[in-house]
Amino acid sequence: MQVKLRIFRFDPQTDLQPHYDTFTVNSEPTDRVLDCLNKIRWEQDGSLAYRMSCAHGICGSDGMTINGVSALACQKLVKDFPPDKEILIEPLSVFAVVKDLVVDLEPFFEREKSVHPSGGIALTEAAEDVEHLQSMEERARFDDDIKCIMCGCCVAACPVNQGEDPAYVGPAAVVRAHRYIFDSRVGDTLKRLQIMDTPHGVWSCKSYFKCTQVCPKKIQITKHIVEVKRKILSDLRHKK
Amino acid sequence: MIHQYDAVIVGAGIAGLTAALQASQTCHVAVLSKIYAPRAHSGSAQGGISAALGNEEEDHWEWHMYDTVKGGDYLTDQDIAQILAREAPQRLIELEHLGVPFSRNTQGKIEQRRFGGHTRNFGEAPVRRACYASDRTGRVIMDALYDHCMVRGVEIFDEVFITSLLRSEGKVCGVAGYKLATGEPMIFHAKAVLLATGGCGRIFKTTSMAFAATGDGFALAYDAGVPLEDMEFVQFHPTGIHKLGILVSEAARAEGGILRNGKGEAFMERYAPTLKDLAPRDIISRAILTEIAEDRGINGKDFVYLDLSHLGKAQLEQKLSEVTSFVQTYLGIDASQSPIPVAPTCHYMMGGIPTDAVGHVLADGKNQVLGGLYAAGECACVSVHGANRLGTNSLIDLVVFGKRAGTDIARYVAQNNLPSLPSGAESAVKEKAQGLLESQGNERISQIRAEMQKTMTQQCSVFRDRPNLEEALCKIGELKARYAQVGLSFKGKRCNYELEDALELGNMLKLAEAIAYSALLRQESRGAHFRNDYPQRNDHDWLKHTLLAQTPNGIQVDYKPVTVTRFKPRARTY
Numbered sequence: 001m002q003v004k005l006r007i008f009r010f011d012p013q014t015d016l017q018p019h020y021d022t023f024t025v026n027s028e029p030t031d032r033v034l035d036c037l038n039k040i041r042w043e044q045d046g047s048l049a050y051r052m053s054c055a056h057g058i059c060g061s062d063g064m065t066i067n068g069v070s071a072l073a074c075q076k077l078v079k080d081f082p083p084d085k086e087i088l089i090e091p092l093s094v095f096a097v098v099k100d101l102v103v104d105l106e107p108f109f110e111r112e113k114s115v116h117p118s119g120g121i122a123l124t125e126a127a128e129d130v131e132h133l134q135s136m137e138e139r140a141r142f143d144d145d146i147k148c149i150m151c152g153c154c155v156a157a158c159p160v161n162q163g164e165d166p167a168y169v170g171p172a173a174v175v176r177a178h179r180y181i182f183d184s185r186v187g188d189t190l191k192r193l194q195i196m197d198t199p200h201g202v203w204s205c206k207s208y209f210k211c212t213q214v215c216p217k218k219i220q221i222t223k224h225i226v227e228v229k230r231k232i233l234s235d236l237r238h239k240k
Numbered sequence: 241m242i243h244q245y246d247a248v249i250v251g252a253g254i255a256g257l258t259a260a261l262q263a264s265q266t267c268h269v270a271v272l273s274k275i276y277a278p279r280a281h282s283g284s285a286q287g288g289i290s291a292a293l294g295n296e297e298e299d300h301w302e303w304h305m306y307d308t309v310k311g312g313d314y315l316t317d318q319d320i321a322q323i324l325a326r327e328a329p330q331r332l333i334e335l336e337h338l339g340v341p342f343s344r345n346t347q348g349k350i351e352q353r354r355f356g357g358h359t360r361n362f363g364e365a366p367v368r369r370a371c372y373a374s375d376r377t378g379r380v381i382m383d384a385l386y387d388h389c390m391v392r393g394v395e396i397f398d399e400v401f402i403t404s405l406l407r408s409e410g411k412v413c414g415v416a417g418y419k420l421a422t423g424e425p426m427i428f429h430a431k432a433v434l435l436a437t438g439g440c441g442r443i444f445k446t447t448s449m450a451f452a453a454t455g456d457g458f459a460l461a462y463d464a465g466v467p468l469e470d471m472e473f474v475q476f477h478p479t480g481i482h483k484l485g486i487l488v489s490e491a492a493r494a495e496g497g498i499l500r501n502g503k504g505e506a507f508m509e510r511y512a513p514t515l516k517d518l519a520p521r522d523i524i525s526r527a528i529l530t531e532i533a534e535d536r537g538i539n540g541k542d543f544v545y546l547d548l549s550h551l552g553k554a555q556l557e558q559k560l561s562e563v564t565s566f567v568q569t570y571l572g573i574d575a576s577q578s579p580i581p582v583a584p585t586c587h588y589m590m591g592g593i594p595t596d597a598v599g600h601v602l603a604d605g606k607n608q609v610l611g612g613l614y615a616a617g618e619c620a621c622v623s624v625h626g627a628n629r630l631g632t633n634s635l636i637d638l639v640v641f642g643k644r645a646g647t648d649i650a651r652y653v654a655q656n657n658l659p660s661l662p663s664g665a666e667s668a669v670k671e672k673a674q675g676l677l678e679s680q681g682n683e684r685i686s687q688i689r690a691e692m693q694k695t696m697t698q699q700c701s702v703f704r705d706r707p708n709l710e711e712a713l714c715k716i717g718e719l720k721a722r723y724a725q726v727g728l729s730f731k732g733k734r735c736n737y738e739l740e741d742a743l744e745l746g747n748m749l750k751l752a753e754a755i756a757y758s759a760l761l762r763q764e765s766r767g768a769h770f771r772n773d774y775p776q777r778n779d780h781d782w783l784k785h786t787l788l789a790q791t792p793n794g795i796q797v798d799y800k801p802v803t804v805t806r807f808k809p810r811a812r813t814y
């Protein structure tokens with residue numbers, strides 16, 4: 001089958017404004033959108049810039065906006081789009097465009113880092129040669145968080161990050177915080193809650209659920225954000 | 241731009257980050273990655289990490305060592321296998337202490353499951369040795385290491401492509417490359433360099449490896465005159481999703497999944513009566529292709545079924561949720577209802593840059609240390625996996641030998657001065673890129689790459705023989721000549737992924753040649769290397785490691801003996 005893709009093009013160093021190019025590629029119905037992009041770069045236009053690596057939704061490289069929705073190009077099959085319409089491919093929102101579909105994720109990774117207390121990551125004491133004991137229930141408490149692949153789709157889809165409070169630490173960073181806050185082995189929970197309980201921290205979230213809707217790993221992000229808010233209320237505010 | 245560090249680590253996967261974390265206790269360390277660091281391919285490792293913790297049942301490091309040696313078809317250097325098996329439990333506990341979220345058993349300890357080729361009491365029956373976190377074990381280990389590296393001030397340079405090693409005063413003293421976003425040359429001047437760049441599965445058409453797995457580290461060493469060791473040993477994982485090659489973890493069989501042919505038979509019983517579906521990967525890959533060749537594929541086609549339907553939704557969700565989601569996304573199959581079409585997929589390189597037990601790269605492949613250069617992980621060949629790696633042994637390899645390399649780098653940095661920066665480091669990078677950018681040639685990268693992948697898959701994969709290997713070598717030679725005429729359609733500097741593709745293809749062509757050439761030389765069948773024309777293992781002539789080096793006069797061949805300590809080579813049956 002033939003697939004048409006309309007792709008956002010922009011090189012901020014040479015272009016005054018972005019434009020769109022349309023490409024047609026031959027594909028199998030089960031091809032991924034990423035396969036189409038590869039065919040374009042390999043066979044039609046070597047200048048097309050986008051990131052990719054594992055091509056099966058684990059590395060998190062190929063986050064982009066597909067028909068208006070943040071997604072991984074390697075998780076979307078062409079057969080799932082209307083056959084007679086162009087597929088619209090744009091960079092992830094929120095982040096600055098470096099070129100075409102490549103955005104600058106440095107601020108994203110800085111925020112992932114910002115959820116950790118400056119002193120480091122402190123686990124509770126354990127004897128040198130044995131593991132911490134952790135029950136299956138305790139381990140299950142943060143099992144959803146560790147599915148995160150840091151692709152940035154949630155941040156790009158978040159209306160708060162998009163405009164209301166661009167400095168909001170963002171859904172992915174709160175998931176990262178949640179992973180440590182709800183891990184029974186971690187000893188610096190209060191510090192982590194304090195970091196979340198700051199301007200542009202977890203309270204900037206207004207529960208739009210956009211992050212949860214787009215998450216390529218189906219993480220219940222909004223639910224975890226609410227749990228962090230509740231934990232702040234019970235453990236921090238209560239103690240004050 | 242020139243950056244100066246005590247140590248520079250190329251590659252941000254588990255080997256690189258483990259070494260970085262270790263060395264950063266006393267050194268100023270930079271980690272370089274050609275993709276964003278958390279995208280490294282270690283994150284795709286699914287099923288587990290081996291260590292004889294004995295949390296579920298009796299286990300001993302000696303059993304783990306034996307399995308590693310036998311799994312490697314006795315090409316494994318046994319002193320190294322001993323290090324791996326003995327140090328594994330402590331490394332595992334250290335990972336747990338860093339916060340790695342391993343799955344737990346009812347006692348609250350790290351849960352362990354079975355895995356291919358891991359046995360109790362020297363081969364009696366499967367043993368539970370693989371520690372894991374559902375089927376995202378690599379991801380969670382890498383995330384924990386990354387978090388600690390970030391917090392402890394290891395400097396990470398994302399999206400830097402390294403094109404050459406810098407040498408002066410007889411030592412390696414840094415690396416040179418360029419920033420992908422801008423094309424600007426970058427020089428990293430350092431006392432020590434660790435190559436931890438992973439595998440090169442993209443040489444083959446069907447692979448479980450990421451697009452980034454193009455063997456850049458192997459090529460950096462090979463281009464510097466270092467020989468490559470045992471390159472003929474390429475692992476094909478038996479259960480890649482048909483056509484796509486995406487991995488269905490061995491954990492699926494560890495949890496009870498069964499391979500079935502077109503007649504519905506659980507055929508592994510015939511090939512490995514004791515371990516059946518948990519036999520080592522080389523044996524199962526050959527079994528699957530034999531079933532297909534003898535017309536017992538599914539409906540006469542080139543795949544078999546991996547049946548997980550009897551495991552139940554709850555177990556699949558708890559223990560294999562990534563795998564079941566891949567199958568759902570890409571095939572529209574509910575693994576709790578229907579079997580998964582699978583076939584072997586290129587998965588791992590047992591060979592690589594020869595190192596000693598602390599990661600020193602060996603300039604002659606034997607015992608001559610190349611000052612300042614280290615290698616660890618898949619691009620290295622410390623020779624712990626021999627002719628065939630056991631599942632879950634790669635992740636433990638990364639942390640055992642990554643830590644050893646990091647420790648020795650810290651020692652080396654403390655004891656040595658920084659060699660002077662060679663003149664013209666920057667211009668070398670520019671020339672390499674400029675040559676490709678300015679080429680007027682009209683050969684296409686994608687065309688040459690596709691032909692290389694097809695050749696290697698058809699003529700140099702699971703089953704090999706002399707005529708096919710000779711043809712493959714001839715074809716690779718032709719492709720190398722055509723590569724010299726490659727032309728780029730995009731000449732810009734900013735985000736020029738076409739240029740990166742071209743550089744990677746140059747690397748892969750050399751490695752494809754090394755694989756095919758080593759395979760042609762080895763006239764026996766051992767582990768993952770099977771020759772139809774020499775179907776037996778031949779310890780008398782071939783219990784030795786292959787070393788191939790590039791010289792001005794062509795490829796130079798050498799060999800070195802295998803270190804045999806406790807376990808004399810015996811027939812390898814399961």
